[in-house]
Amino acid sequence: MAHTLGELARHIGAELQGDPSCLIRAVAGLQQAGPGDVSFLAHTRYLKHLATTRASAVILDAAHRAHCRVSALVVENPLLSYARAAALLHPEAMPAPGIHPSAAVGAGCRIHASASVGAQCVVEQGVEIGADAVIGPACVIGRDCVIGEGSRLLAQVTLCHGTRIGKRTLIHPGAVIGSDGFGLAPDRGAWVKIPQLGGVRIGDDVEIGANTTIDRGALEDTVIEDGVKLDNQIQIAHNVRIGAHTAIAACTGVAGSARIGKRCQIGGGAGIAGHIEITDDVIITGMAMVTKSITRPGVYSSGMPAQENALWHRQVVRLRQLDGIAERLKNLENRLQEK
Amino acid sequence: MAHTLGELARHIGAELQGDPSCLIRAVAGLQQAGPGDVSFLAHTRYLKHLATTRASAVILDAAHRAHCRVSALVVENPLLSYARAAALLHPEAMPAPGIHPSAAVGAGCRIHASASVGAQCVVEQGVEIGADAVIGPACVIGRDCVIGEGSRLLAQVTLCHGTRIGKRTLIHPGAVIGSDGFGLAPDRGAWVKIPQLGGVRIGDDVEIGANTTIDRGALEDTVIEDGVKLDNQIQIAHNVRIGAHTAIAACTGVAGSARIGKRCQIGGGAGIAGHIEITDDVIITGMAMVTKSITRPGVYSSGMPAQENALWHRQVVRLRQLDGIAERLKNLENRLQEK
Amino acid sequence: MAHTLGELARHIGAELQGDPSCLIRAVAGLQQAGPGDVSFLAHTRYLKHLATTRASAVILDAAHRAHCRVSALVVENPLLSYARAAALLHPEAMPAPGIHPSAAVGAGCRIHASASVGAQCVVEQGVEIGADAVIGPACVIGRDCVIGEGSRLLAQVTLCHGTRIGKRTLIHPGAVIGSDGFGLAPDRGAWVKIPQLGGVRIGDDVEIGANTTIDRGALEDTVIEDGVKLDNQIQIAHNVRIGAHTAIAACTGVAGSARIGKRCQIGGGAGIAGHIEITDDVIITGMAMVTKSITRPGVYSSGMPAQENALWHRQVVRLRQLDGIAERLKNLENRLQEK
Incomplete structure (x- = not known):
């Protein structure tokens, strides 16, 4: 999927310093790159490699253009522009549309002709799958789920009944969405299960990591708003609401009915207590234990760093x-x- | 699945204050409920919504009956009674008995005629599945497993060989039961695997959450007693024993050979060290690090709450x-x- | 799989004190063992059971031979020798070679005639599977993966495209290897995905636990060196490198680009920050939060033990x-x- 440097510059909105006809075939790190590769400088930590890179071109910001001895693609945000260049040069392989003959599809499903349902999938009755959606191999889609246009479930994903997924959402292998919340009523030393009658609504442009679990609500829905990014092995309990464009790193757990605002960033291995509220634009560092609501934007932390x-x-x-x-x-x- | 208020009151053992012929179709929250819905008041946090609810009836305790302007179902434990009402009004959809044609079933299995084995399942040789048991889609049941009457494995569950599941136990998607314990013998800077020859025994009325893992014992069995409730993404190591009716919230890890008593409650993200013993009726709060045996009932905690x-x-x-x-x-x- | 005590002694390199013709059929704990069983004493904690054991023989070190009233297999490292005895007496059941008729195998795969591909598997195009390898039931092997001789994927394992697995590596159910790293570029309050173009390389003799996740690299590979042992529910982020013979207990998370040395031992529930380096022969205790590089071998800890x-x-x-x-x-x- 080769492109000229001129095409690439236009695609990412860069000012080109160099030969626009040069052919670019791939992205690579500054140290690994060779002719035909475009690299990028997104952190001064790697500045030392700029002088010696063999890349055909480097994406960088204006402050570093003078240090660049090869062609430069000058942009405001090199990491963002790199992401766009990489997506252009390395498009994802998409499976052909259609339903694999080994898939088991229930009655009353509406699967768009451009969608793909992979080998060994189970699609229960009444499921709706939008245009260009991809259900990867060995997924289980419970009855009455809705999967929006262009969304992709990569492999071994389980959507429990009635889960609703927006558009262009990406779900990694082993994720389970719509499992029962942990609702128990005590009864003389034992527990009686509280039926979990809500659902899960996932917005557009969401990403959900491998083996992450998101429980359905007890009565109302668990909600993951547009643009939320969840890493691997995250646990989202019932009735949680996560605001748009919040990103959460791996192994974090969010307890029941917690509400997390928009554009928050939560580190890995953190724990968010139930029934609390975290306002917009909050940053929580890794392994922090958040026990109370946070009402002001800022950075919050806890934990004891390891020592001898x-x-x-x-x-x-x-x-x-x-x-x-x-x-x-x-x-x-x-x-x-x-x- | 509509019931009259009179039927509902009898079913949950409530004293009815209102019209017994009123038809109830669903449960709903106090704020969301409308005519035909029954709601409940289980926490004074929600008392403010009692005055304005449009529910046909509310399940509550005697202390709050005077505040109820609609029909009241007066009970001792509103949450418990709500759980029973919800189960009556919203029975779970059960698959038809029988083995889906796409399932691969090994030799010598004894699968009760009333049991259901879902699409894309793998049932290895010598498996025994009791009456009314449900093996959901894409489960893998290893050789010689035994699954008791009325137990349900929802989807993508793996039982490794020889795992024994009691009656009416519910296992959520992605759970893995009977995987090898982490047993290693050091050998001049490398590790030699110690064969894990024990099994896993799960009692009756147990619930196991999504993507939870329970390892088989090294020589004897890992044991989960009756009525234990495990949330999502919990890790139970080899030779652990968890006492009856203990409930553990998500993301908690229990290390090898730990013994946890009966009726304990363990918060999310906690860690229980190996080879320790926790007595009955212990409460451990979220993210606590339990490094020593606990011999007296009570509440135990650790961790540093997040701050700026x-x-x-x-x-x-x-x-x-x-x-x-x-x-x-x-x-x-x-x-x-x-x- | 019975062996004489003499054969067993030769196999594990033990000095035999007792009748070499005695037939041994199984391993068992000191308290549970009976005639025909071999047991072991690997910790003085169990010394009290040595006097009363009904085992036919006990594996122990020279310091304890005098206390042994039954036949003794005297070795330097009883746990290691026990592991070898157990493997001899209890060999794992291996499936027959060949591809199960329910498996879906893509074009251009090279699957050795002695390898086994289980029921309901999906093997995408271009996959290479070595001699004696076992792909258990319901695994998904993405395109262009390579699985070395004698490696085993037990059930419901997902290898994303291009993942490379060495020889004699064992992967437990639900593990996901090669999922996208969590790479995001900020763009005016939203996130743009950074394509994850690297892969994952797993060495020889590695063990990977149930529901563990290992992300592919952003540009270069995530690398798990030979002999590494990973327990259940571990998260390894993109571009991490784990040195040979390092063992990590369950529920630990390793953030992006961290480098862990050789022969390290990391406890359960620990967190390793991104972009740090841990030298060889470091021991990190359970639930420790490692925020900085560790340059000297030793034992490192953090966390507050639980109390009332x-x-x-x-x-x-x-x-x-x-x-x-x-x-x-x-x-x-x-x-x-x-x-």
Whole structure:
């Protein structure tokens, strides 16, 4: 999928410094690139490799154009422009439209002629699949699900009954969407299951990572708004709402009925308590334990960074003494006050 | 699945305050409910919506009956009674009995005529499936597994060979039960696998969440007793035993040979160390790190709640100074003592 | 699969103290073992059971041979020798070679005649599967994957396109290898996906746990070196490199571009930040939060062990006061200095 440098510059809106007829075939890192490759400089950490790169061209910002000895594609946001160049040069292989003969498709489905349903899939009754949608191999689509135009489920994805997926949404292997929320009523030392009667609504342009799970609501829907990006092995409990364009890194858990605002960024391995609200534009760092609502944008953190085991042991001991330390300090202050 | 209010009151054992002939078709939240719906009040948090609800009836306790302007179903435990009402009004759709033609079933299986095996399933040799059991689409049931009456595996569930599931147990999509425990013997800088020869025994009325994993024992069985409820993405290592009616929230990990008592409640994202014992009726809050046995019932916690990043940074610095702070305090005390 | 004690002793390189013609049929724990069983003593924790065991023989080290009242297999490393004895006495059941008729196999695949492809598998075009490899039921092997000799994918495993697996590697159910890394470029409040064009290379003799996920690289490959052992529900992000013979326990997450050395041991539920480097022979304890590179071998830890909830609450309050406590201590020191 080769393009001239001129075409590439136009596609990503770059100012070209170099020969527009040069043919570009692939993207590559500054150190690995060779003739025919375009590379990019998105972090000064890699500036040292710019001088020696063998790439035919480099995407970079105006501040670094002077350091570039090969052709330059000058843009405002090199990472973003690189993403667009990579998508142009390396288009994803799409399966042919149609339903694989090994797929089991139930009654009353409406599957667009341009959509693809892969081998070993199970599509239960009443499912609706939009134009250009791709259901990869071995997916299970429960009854009455709706999958919007251009959305793709890559492999082994499970959508439980009634799940609604928007347009151009991408779901990675092993994800489970619409499983029952964890709703239990105590009954004399045992638990009675509370039927989970809500559903899950996923917006447009959402990405959902491998083995991530999103539970259906207890009565109303769990909602993932447009443009949300979820990494692998995330757990979203019932009745959670995640605001548009929020990104969450892997292994984070969001407990029931939590509401997360728009454009938030949540690090990996974080935990968000149930029934709390996080406002828009909040950044939460990795492994943080969020126990209360956050009402102001900003960066929030918790956790103890790892250190040598012996030091950690002493710290843990001191932590247990901390209440006593505070009391003893107060005593000293009082005694000095008296003098 | 409509019922009269009188029938519903009898079913859940409620005292009815209102017209017993009123027809109820569905459950709904206090704010969303309309005519024909029954709602419930299980938390004073929602009391404000009781005055304005358009539900035909509300399930609540005696303390709140005076505030109810519509028909009331007065019970001791509204959440429990709601769960029963919801199950009555919204019965789960069950697949027809029989084996889907796309399923691959091995030799020597005993599958009850009333059981259902879904599309694209793999049932290996020697498997036993009880009456009314449901094996959902795309499940893999390893050789010699036993699945009790009325149990349901929803989709894409894997049971490794010899796993035994009790009665009326519910397993959500993507769960893996009976995978090898993580047993390794060191051998001059490398690892030799220790064969995992035990199995997994799951009791009756257990619920296992989506993408949860439960490893088989090294020599004896990993055991999940009756009535245990496990949320999504939980990891249970080899030789763990979880006592009856314990509930564990999502993303928690339980390390090898840990024993957890009966009726415990463990929050999400917690970690339970290996080879420890937790007695009955223990509550562990979310993200807690349990490193030692717990011998007395009670509530146990750890973890640092998130705060503004700058404050957290200072706290981390101070934590590293904590040992020195304690020493300096001791010095001051000694100096004042001398005077 | 019975063997004489003499054969067993030769196989594991043990010095035999007892009757070499005694027939051994199985391994068992010291307490559970009976005639025909071989047991082992790998930890003094179990020494009390040695006196009463009914096993025909026990694998133990020279220090404990005097305590053994039954036949003894004296070795240097009882756990390692037990692992080998167990593998001899309990060989794994292997499926017959060949492709199950329900499998969907694409064009241009090279599948060795001795390999096995299970029921309901999907093998896309151009896949190469080596001698004696086993693809268990319901796996999805993306186009152009390579699976080495003797490797086994147990069930419901997904390999995304182009993933390369070495020899004798074992992958447990539900694992997803080669899913897209979490690469996003910000664009005016929204996110643009960065195509993930690298792959995943898994070495020889690797073990990968149930529902573990390993992302493909952004440009270069994510690499898991020979002999690495990964437990269940681990998340390995894009461009990570894990050194040979490193073992990682369940629920740990490794963020993008982190490099972990050889022969490391990482506990369960740990988090490793992105772009950091951990040298060889590092031990990280469970739930530790590793935010910086580790350049010296040793044991590293973090986290607050659980305690009674009321004590934890006080500790959290005191932690928030810690900065003030340090200031107040400084003031006292200054005042005493002045005197």
